Amino acid sequence: MKENLELFLDLYELTMAEVYFRYKPDTLATFELFVRELPKSRNWLLVAGLSDILDFVMNLKFEDKAIDYLKERKIFSQDFLNYLKNFRFRGDIWALPEGEICFANEPILQVEANIIEAQILESFLLNTINLQTSIASKASRVVIVAKEKTLYDFSLRRTQGKDAGLKVSRCAYIAGFSGTSNVLAGLTYGIPIVGTMAHSFVMSFKTELESFFAYSSCFPYKTILLVDTYNTLNGIQNAIKVAKELKRKGFNLVGIRLDSGDIVYWAKRARFMLDKAGLNFVKILASGNLDEYKIADILKEDPPIDSFGVGTHMGTSSDSPYLDVIYKLTQVGYDKKRLLPTMKLSEGKLTYPGRKQIFRVVDKSGFYVKDILALEKERLKGRPLLIKVVDKGRLLYNSPSLEKIKEYAKENLSYLPSIYKDIHSKVEYPLIISKALGDLTKKISKRLTKESQR
Amino acid sequence: MKENLELFLDLYELTMAEVYFRYKPDTLATFELFVRELPKSRNWLLVAGLSDILDFVMNLKFEDKAIDYLKERKIFSQDFLNYLKNFRFRGDIWALPEGEICFANEPILQVEANIIEAQILESFLLNTINLQTSIASKASRVVIVAKEKTLYDFSLRRTQGKDAGLKVSRCAYIAGFSGTSNVLAGLTYGIPIVGTMAHSFVMSFKTELESFFAYSSCFPYKTILLVDTYNTLNGIQNAIKVAKELKRKGFNLVGIRLDSGDIVYWAKRARFMLDKAGLNFVKILASGNLDEYKIADILKEDPPIDSFGVGTHMGTSSDSPYLDVIYKLTQVGYDKKRLLPTMKLSEGKLTYPGRKQIFRVVDKSGFYVKDILALEKERLKGRPLLIKVVDKGRLLYNSPSLEKIKEYAKENLSYLPSIYKDIHSKVEYPLIISKALGDLTKKISKRLTKESQR
Numbered sequence: 051m052k053e054n055l056e057l058f059l060d061l062y063e064l065t066m067a068e069v070y071f072r073y074k075p076d077t078l079a080t081f082e083l084f085v086r087e088l089p090k091s092r093n094w095l096l097v098a099g100l101s102d103i104l105d106f107v108m109n110l111k112f113e114d115k116a117i118d119y120l121k122e123r124k125i126f127s128q129d130f131l132n133y134l135k136n137f138r139f140r141g142d143i144w145a146l147p148e149g150e151i152c153f154a155n156e157p158i159l160q161v162e163a164n165i166i167e168a169q170i171l172e173s174f175l176l177n178t179i180n181l182q183t184s185i186a187s188k189a190s191r192v193v194i195v196a197k198e199k200t201l202y203d204f205s206l207r208r209t210q211g212k213d214a215g216l217k218v219s220r221c222a223y224i225a226g227f228s229g230t231s232n233v234l235a236g237l238t239y240g241i242p243i244v245g246t247m248a249h250s251f252v253m254s255f256k257t258e259l260e261s262f263f264a265y266s267s268c269f270p271y272k273t274i275l276l277v278d279t280y281n282t283l284n285g286i287q288n289a290i291k292v293a294k295e296l297k298r299k300g301f302n303l304v305g306i307r308l309d310s311g312d313i314v315y316w317a318k319r320a321r322f323m324l325d326k327a328g329l330n331f332v333k334i335l336a337s338g339n340l341d342e343y344k345i346a347d348i349l350k351e352d353p354p355i356d357s358f359g360v361g362t363h364m365g366t367s368s369d370s371p372y373l374d375v376i377y378k379l380t381q382v383g384y385d386k387k388r389l390l391p392t393m394k395l396s397e398g399k400l401t402y403p404g405r406k407q408i409f410r411v412v413d414k415s416g417f418y419v420k421d422i423l424a425l426e427k428e429r430l431k432g433r434p435l436l437i438k439v440v441d442k443g444r445l446l447y448n449s450p451s452l453e454k455i456k457e458y459a460k461e462n463l464s465y466l467p468s469i470y471k472d473i474h475s476k477v478e479y480p481l482i483i484s485k486a487l488g489d490l491t492k493k494i495s496k497r498l499t500k501e502s503q504r
Numbered sequence: 505m506k507e508n509l510e511l512f513l514d515l516y517e518l519t520m521a522e523v524y525f526r527y528k529p530d531t532l533a534t535f536e537l538f539v540r541e542l543p544k545s546r547n548w549l550l551v552a553g554l555s556d557i558l559d560f561v562m563n564l565k566f567e568d569k570a571i572d573y574l575k576e577r578k579i580f581s582q583d584f585l586n587y588l589k590n591f592r593f594r595g596d597i598w599a600l601p602e603g604e605i606c607f608a609n610e611p612i613l614q615v616e617a618n619i620i621e622a623q624i625l626e627s628f629l630l631n632t633i634n635l636q637t638s639i640a641s642k643a644s645r646v647v648i649v650a651k652e653k654t655l656y657d658f659s660l661r662r663t664q665g666k667d668a669g670l671k672v673s674r675c676a677y678i679a680g681f682s683g684t685s686n687v688l689a690g691l692t693y694g695i696p697i698v699g700t701m702a703h704s705f706v707m708s709f710k711t712e713l714e715s716f717f718a719y720s721s722c723f724p725y726k727t728i729l730l731v732d733t734y735n736t737l738n739g740i741q742n743a744i745k746v747a748k749e750l751k752r753k754g755f756n757l758v759g760i761r762l763d764s765g766d767i768v769y770w771a772k773r774a775r776f777m778l779d780k781a782g783l784n785f786v787k788i789l790a791s792g793n794l795d796e797y798k799i800a801d802i803l804k805e806d807p808p809i810d811s812f813g814v815g816t817h818m819g820t821s822s823d824s825p826y827l828d829v830i831y832k833l834t835q836v837g838y839d840k841k842r843l844l845p846t847m848k849l850s851e852g853k854l855t856y857p858g859r860k861q862i863f864r865v866v867d868k869s870g871f872y873v874k875d876i877l878a879l880e881k882e883r884l885k886g887r888p889l890l891i892k893v894v895d896k897g898r899l900l901y902n903s904p905s906l907e908k909i910k911e912y913a914k915e916n917l918s919y920l921p922s923i924y925k926d927i928h929s930k931v932e933y934p935l936i937i938s939k940a941l942g943d944l945t946k947k948i949s950k951r952l953t954k955e956s957q958r
């Protein structure tokens with residue numbers, strides 16, 4: 051484990067583990083990770099995070115540094131610390147693949163293992179699904195709205211930290227973005243990297259024109275000129291001068307960037323001026339505090355914008371910077387045969403018991419009609435969504451390439467009926483509870499209400 | 505550099521750097537990092553992030569893996585890649601220390617260096633100040649509201665990624681939290697770690713009482729019992745049984761935790777029941793979707809709650825998950841003597857030119873009255889806030905211990921007049937622009953408007 055990530059957990063996971071270790075070390079349990087309620091402005095979730103989770107789970111070990119730290123806390127028994135030294139995950143995991151679409155109350159992950167092993171994963175699993183699914187879902191809204199326009203992730207400077215910076219680039223790419231400004235994401239994931247120039251660059255030269263010529267002479271194939279540092283009209287005129295000069299030398303200016311003011315007005319005006327100058331190949335990139343709402347507004351007027359650079363709002367999922375992800379016990383027992391369904395009864399926090407499957411029912415054209423949440427052993431119509439990815443600690447599933455995940459997300463989004471894709475409306479997708487699951491829920495609820503009060 | 509963080513930057517930083525390298529390699533520049541506008545629900549910022557920034561800047565090197573990746577992109581000249589191989593930061597940095605309080609338009613960092621060196625730091629500096637100052641500021645609101653109640657960070661499961669998980673614990677601690685559930689933050693920063701138990705733990709035993717006895721027998725000095733898994737009244741009664749049993753053995757139950765339902769009602773009822781049973785030492789911890797607003801509401805009724813576990817809302821600064829942080833060129837030139845003030849003129853995005861100092865004016869009791877934003881060379885009344893932390897690439901400043909930073913934040917918060925501390929009102933703290941800075945701004949604006957259009 052790099053970075054001592056084995057301690058990326060809440061203390062209670064270890065203290066509960068010590069109790070399990072002493073009192074019932076052979077207890078099996080099933081935990082389910084899901085989102086209790088979708089945020090107000092989300093009609094679907096685009097699932098991401100499984101690749102990092104499998105990497106974590108398959109490599110989870112407690113190194114000496116971590117054990118020493120725990121020992122110094124004087125909380126744990128030496129026997130339990132020895133157990134941790136030999137820890138590895140030996141259980142089963144079912145998951146939704148990355149790029150799947152899901153809804154509230156649908157399991158994204160199910161972990162069935164010795165209760166200690168299942169418990170110790172909790173914080174990492176929640177944190178990973180929370181961040182990556184939040185961002186992929188937000189980014190997919192931008193993709194839906196932007197239609198055929200090209201999208202770039204420009205969020206690095208304001209993501210919540212370094213890890214988020216990387217994961218946002220990856221999740222935006224899965225959702226349908228075409229590239230990122232984040233060079234480390236390029237190195238790490240092979241995502242295409244893109245860039246323009248900063249206002250400070252233009253300001254550091256005596257004149258805007260001088261800055262444009264300097265940049266374009268270094269990158270004659272790759273120049274996008276930022277035209278709004280001083281006066282946008284002037285900026286466009288200067289960009290035209292540079293484009294003509296490049297053209298004479300056999301190069302095409304890639305584009306201009308608009309980052310402030312009335313984007314629609316300036317895009318139209320710039321397109322007109324560029325075309326008139328015989329520069330119809332020069333593209334127009336818009337940026338500046340964009341999100342799906344602003345892009346939708348901009349596109350209402352059908353401006354000649356080719357691409358958008360989208361930053362902070364996508365990169366923090368700013369209107370909903372977290373999901374109501376939870377990790378709940380759904381079965382518990384002492385051996386495989388006696389694994390008993392259970393559920394949470396706390397006020398307003400009821401959960402469904404048992405190990406489950408989601409069946410997605412589609413119409414003749416493949417469009418999603420409804421999902422059925424059922425017990426795993428049920429055989430219902432519809433495509434089962436959860437797949438087994440780890441069996442007795444052995445990896446069954448190799449994460450597809452990023453390109454494959456991106457394609458899968460695109461395909462899934464294409465089958466989500468358009469009624470759910472209106473970013474301004476809250477429309478709930480139908481999730482049906484199977485009769486068997488419904489009956490079990492009633493039965494367990496009754497039993498627990500009685501038993502728990504002993 | 506671990507993790508190839510030298511590539512934690514936007515591509516344009518490197519392409520602009522190549523242009524500078526070829527056209528004006530000896531250009532000096534001053535950049536200023538500040539927040540343009542405070543979020544709606546913030547009247548102050550509690551500064552955090554400097555320690556990580558200094559660590560990054562002092563160790564920034566381009567390793568072979570990064571250089572190889574850049575070379576494969578076929579964007580950069582070999583000369584520039586060679587320059588990067590030998591890169592190190594040789595400039596100056598002024599900064600607000602961690603735990604300082606600041607407001608919109610006040611420089612949090614100023615970097616004066618060769619323009620390439622100053623430019624290459626941009627994304628890391630913005631990202632770091634953005635996350636850490638967002639979280640410290642949000643956490644400080646919770647601290648203000650909670651007054652003498654103890655606060656714990658329970659946010660790990662829903663922070664935006666691994667880096668944020670760690671930094672949130674640190675920033676909450678700086679702001680006045682007493683501990684964290686995040687074990688890795690304990691190891692990394694020496695922050696006290698705390699924990700209780702999960703609902704799943706209670707559910708994994710046949711009865712609640714059995715789960716309570718099992719836990720308390722493992723941790724007789726450190727048990728906090730979660731009482732709302734099934735029926736809160738019953739849970740409190742079970743906790744009392746365990747507390748009495750512990751007491752007979754010479755131990756004190758630390759506390760009970762309420763995580764759902766009417767927290768105020770249950771806190772009062774639990775306190776009454778505990779006291780009646782002679783257990784006045786048992787503390788009451790409340791948790792569950794808390795933020796400064798909910799805590800303020802809860803405390804209106806003066807319930808006997810001793811501490812709060814605060815998670816998601818603090819850990820993502822959910823009502824404002826980013827700051828409007830920017831990194832702007834304020835001076836540029838070819839050598840020290842000719843470093844000329846500059847500024848940004850774009851529509852609605854004007855900035856102030858020149859290298860600056862903030863002077864904080866206080867009243868006789870030390871309470872903040874106003875700040876003056878001035879040119880650095882001015883000598884005004886008030887405490888100068890920005891300190892030089894790096895000189896010609898040499899570290900001048902050792903980050904204080906976390907405890908010292910925490911104390912400094914507490915002291916600073918104590919001198920912020922209470923009018924700003926009402927979490928429900930937006931009150932703007934007075935920032936005065938010095939006459940010299942105002943005059944310079946007018947002069948430069950006029951000059952640039954003229955010159956830039958050449």
